Amino acid sequence: MYQALYRKWRPQTFDDVIGQQHITETLKNQVRTSRLSHAYIFIGTRGTGKTTCARILARAVNCEHPVDGNPCGQCAACRGIADGSILDVVELDAASNNGVDNVRALREEAVFSPAAVKKRVYIIDEVHMLSASAFNALLKIIEEPPEHLIFILATTELQKVPATILSRCQRHSFRRIETAQLAAYVEHVAKAEHFDVTREAAELIARLAEGGVRDALSLLDQCSAHEKIDVDAVYTTMGLAGKRRIEELFDRIIDHDTESALKAFSKMWMDGKDPIGTLGELFTLMRDVLMLRVAPKGGAELISGGHEIALLKRHAARLTAEELTAGMETLQDALIAARSARSPRTTAELCLVTLCSGLLKLDMPDFNARLSRIEEELASGAVSYVPRRESAPSPDRDADDDSADEPEREEERPPLPEDDDLPWHDEPPAPQPPQRAPWEDEEDELDPAQFAEPQPEDDFISRAPKAEPTVAPPPAKETPSPAPPAAAAESPAFWAELCRKIAPRLPADMRIYPGDASKLRGELRGSVLTLEAEGGFVYNRFNRSEILQRFSDCAAEMTGRSVNTILKELDPARRATRSLDELKKFPETHVIG
Numbered sequence: 001m002y003q004a005l006y007r008k009w010r011p012q013t014f015d016d017v018i019g020q021q022h023i024t025e026t027l028k029n030q031v032r033t034s035r036l037s038h039a040y041i042f043i044g045t046r047g048t049g050k051t052t053c054a055r056i057l058a059r060a061v062n063c064e065h066p067v068d069g070n071p072c073g074q075c076a077a078c079r080g081i082a083d084g085s086i087l088d089v090v091e092l093d094a095a096s097n098n099g100v101d102n103v104r105a106l107r108e109e110a111v112f113s114p115a116a117v118k119k120r121v122y123i124i125d126e127v128h129m130l131s132a133s134a135f136n137a138l139l140k141i142i143e144e145p146p147e148h149l150i151f152i153l154a155t156t157e158l159q160k161v162p163a164t165i166l167s168r169c170q171r172h173s174f175r176r177i178e179t180a181q182l183a184a185y186v187e188h189v190a191k192a193e194h195f196d197v198t199r200e201a202a203e204l205i206a207r208l209a210e211g212g213v214r215d216a217l218s219l220l221d222q223c224s225a226h227e228k229i230d231v232d233a234v235y236t237t238m239g240l241a242g243k244r245r246i247e248e249l250f251d252r253i254i255d256h257d258t259e260s261a262l263k264a265f266s267k268m269w270m271d272g273k274d275p276i277g278t279l280g281e282l283f284t285l286m287r288d289v290l291m292l293r294v295a296p297k298g299g300a301e302l303i304s305g306g307h308e309i310a311l312l313k314r315h316a317a318r319l320t321a322e323e324l325t326a327g328m329e330t331l332q333d334a335l336i337a338a339r340s341a342r343s344p345r346t347t348a349e350l351c352l353v354t355l356c357s358g359l360l361k362l363d364m365p366d367f368n369a370r371l372s373r374i375e376e377e378l379a380s381g382a383v384s385y386v387p388r389r390e391s392a393p394s395p396d397r398d399a400d401d402d403s404a405d406e407p408e409r410e411e412e413r414p415p416l417p418e419d420d421d422l423p424w425h426d427e428p429p430a431p432q433p434p435q436r437a438p439w440e441d442e443e444d445e446l447d448p449a450q451f452a453e454p455q456p457e458d459d460f461i462s463r464a465p466k467a468e469p470t471v472a473p474p475p476a477k478e479t480p481s482p483a484p485p486a487a488a489a490e491s492p493a494f495w496a497e498l499c500r501k502i503a504p505r506l507p508a509d510m511r512i513y514p515g516d517a518s519k520l521r522g523e524l525r526g527s528v529l530t531l532e533a534e535g536g537f538v539y540n541r542f543n544r545s546e547i548l549q550r551f552s553d554c555a556a557e558m559t560g561r562s563v564n565t566i567l568k569e570l571d572p573a574r575r576a577t578r579s580l581d582e583l584k585k586f587p588e589t590h591v592i593g
Contacts, residue, residue, distance in 0.1 A: 006047075006217040009189055012082075013070040014056055017049050018185055018213065019177035026172070027053065028069030031060045037170040038145045041127070041153040041161070044174025047212025050154040053174075054123045055081075057152060058089045062117035077117050088114035091123040100133040107141045110149055120149050127153040128160035135162050142168050176211020179203065186216050190229070195220070197229040204234050207303065231308075246281045247311060249352075253327075254318055255540065258356040265352055275348035276338050283331045285312075290324040292316040318537075322372035330354055374512055494558070495522045502554045510541055521570060522551075529555050529563050532570040543567055 011017045014024035030036050040057070042050040059071035059081045071078045080086035092106070106122065114120040124130075130138070142151055142165065153169060155161055177185075183199075183206040190197040197220070205223070209216035219238065226233040235243075245268055252261035268278055284304055291302040292309075293316040303312065334351035338344040499514035499522075506514070513520045513533075520542070521532040529551060533539045542548070548565040555563040 004218070005189065005193070005221040006214045009217060011049070011052055011056065012073055014053070014060075015070060017053060017056075019181055020049050020053070020174055023053065023172045023174065027057055027060070031057070031066060031069040036061060036150065038149065039142050039151040039153070039169040041155065041166065041169040041171050042174060043155060043158050043171065045156060045176060045210075045212065047209070047214030047216075048174040048176060049213065050174055051123070051125055053172075054125075054152040054154060055091075058119075058121040058123065058150075061119045061121065061150065062089070080116065086116050088117050088119075089121045089123070091125065094124050094126045094129040098129045098131055098134055100131065100137050103130070103134045103137040107137065110141060111146060113146075113148055118148070121152065122150070123152045123154070125154045126156070127165075128155045128157045132162075135165060139164055139168075177206075177213060178211075179206045182206040182209060182211065182213065182216055185213065186220055189217065190220060193224070195224055195229060196227065198231070200231050201229045201234050204231055208234075208238065210304070243281065243285075243307060246278070246285055247307065249278075250282060250285055250315065253352070253355045254315065256356050258353055261352050261356050262349060265349065269345060275344040276335065279331055279335050279338065279348055279351060283328060283335065286324055286328050286331065288312050289315045289319065290321060290328070293319065293321050293324060320372040320376055327355055374509065378512070494524060498522065498524075498551075498555060498558065501558070502551060505550050505554065506547070510547070513538060513542075519570075524555060524559070524563070527561060527563055529565045531565060531567045533567060535569045539567070539569055 014028050017024050040054075042054060044050055056071060059073075059078050060066055060069065062077045062081065063071040064075040064077055065072045073079075073082075077086065081089045090106075092102075110120065110122065112120075139162075141149075145151065151169075153161075153165075158166075180203075183202040186202045186205050187197060187199070190202070201223075205216055205219045208219060219234075220229075223229045223234055223237045226237070245264065249261060249264045249268075252264060265275075265278065269275065285307060288303040288307055289312050292312050295302060296313075296316075303309070330351060334347055338347040341347045496515070503511045503514050519534045519538050523530050531542065531548075531551065533542045548567060552563050552565045555565070
């Protein structure tokens with residue numbers, strides 16, 4: 001009869017156990033020196049060797065001819081314990097024998113001396129499943145056991161074991177096996193079983209096992225039906241092909257394509273995919289991307305293994321750590337809400353809409369994500385000028401305003417000024433002194449010196465003449481800026497003024513690009529405004545009809561004629577920094593030297 005690989009390759013000595021040398025060396029020394037404890041508790045995740053080490057220890061303490069702390073495996077005691085014929089070594093499952101009556105029967109039986117071996121050993125697996133009364137019944141015999149008795153407890157949840165039990169046991173913590181060591185062990189077993197396994201497939205199996213040897217061997221056993229076990233074979237066997245759809249959904253989220261993301265989610269829902277499971281897999285994917293983002297060198301050891309590293313690195317290059325953190329918090333909140341919601345599908349769809357359009361959230365993680373994106377763009381683009389944000393009227397007119405339907409009258413337009421008289425060619429106005437109120441006349445002010453008592457040192461102090469107060473002239477009335485001529489509209493100064501006026505009308509995360517020649521350039525020729533944006537993220541952000549329409553409306557307000565806007569990718573050769581003469585035209589720029 002065929003035997004599963006994890007049973008066939010179960011270690012028979014302490015030296016066969018991989019990844020737990022800090023425990024096996026201690027147990028070997030105790031067996032060698034006969035300084036054994038009366039109670040042990042083995043702690044660790046599934047498949048790391050807790051029960052295996054407990055069985056090896058039970059054979060080692062009863063072995064007739066131990067070899068350097070290991071059981072020989074040849075004596076009658078080792079063979080009898082291995083095949084279960086010796087009843088002095090008992091293995092119990094606390095998940096099914098968790099009542100107080102089971103523990104009382106164990107306690108009554110444990111006081112008798114062993115019949116065939118030196119030590120009576122009780123191995124209690126999943127001990128955290130015992131009830132409170134069962135723990136109380138077990139406490140007394142663990143505290144003062146007979147000399148021939150040894151207890152070995154194993155658990156995956158240490159926090160559920162009472163402190164009174166823990167304080168009476170010698171504790172050993174089993175850790176997860178490292179991915180590289182587990183992948184080498186998978187290759188060793190595959191070679192012995194005559195399986196054709198690639199190195200990449202062994203590493204993928206090790207990552208999917210999450211540090212458990214039993215899970216790794218079970219996955220290898222499951223993939224053994226293929227003649228050649230490669231990465232695609234592992235994905236197909238484990239049913240991980242569906243993760244490709246999660247990766248496509250994540251691509252839609254990064255591209256802010258809400259419609260495509262909802263369609264992809266709806267298709268998975270129609271195929272029977274659980275909405276909560278979809279959000280959970282998306283959360284795991286974002287977690288793996290975050291690990292590679294914050295730890296690019298050692299992140300391969302931290303990922304879960306369900307996705308290819310090359311794809312995760314590509315996602316990590318497009319997102320900041322703050323954006324990933326904010327997205328994971330959004331997914332975590334949606335997962336909690338979906339488990340108690342009447343319609344988990346609707347909750348998942350709302351979560352996807354929020355992830356695709358980050359402008360809907362105004363909490364601190366989302367603010368940090370937007371700020372990190374701006375800082376990264378500033379660091380990579382070396383922006384030399386950021387336009388001042390000024391309040392501007394909304395480009396959208398009121399639908400109820402009847403005057404919006406009336407055509408403009410050409411005879412009511414003011415005459416066009418010359419190029420040198422345009423408002424953006426003027427120097428910034430000098431600061432005016434504060435205005436005095438009518439009741440603050442000079443005659444009404446009292447001089448404190450008239451009421452001061454004469455002092456002897458006043459004769460030695462020279463007093464400067466009192467300056468006459470000046471009254472600032474009344475402010476001039478503001479006149480509307482006339483529309484510039486065609487020659488002025490085609491000048492670089494027109495683009496600078498357009499950047500200043502368009503910035504308040506753009507979304508908050510896009511206001512940094514107007515004014516940065518390395519990211520966005522513009523030129524007006526006739527009635528066509530040509531925008532050139534940096535390829536990639538910047539181009540995708542501006543390649544929207546509502547954004548281009550805002551540029552057209554702003555240029556039309558400045559020129560007095562209809563303007564059409566087109567968008568192109570910026571040629572890398574034209575990404576030049578601003579000239580010194582152009583920077584001097586802005587009041588916020590200070591030139592040193």
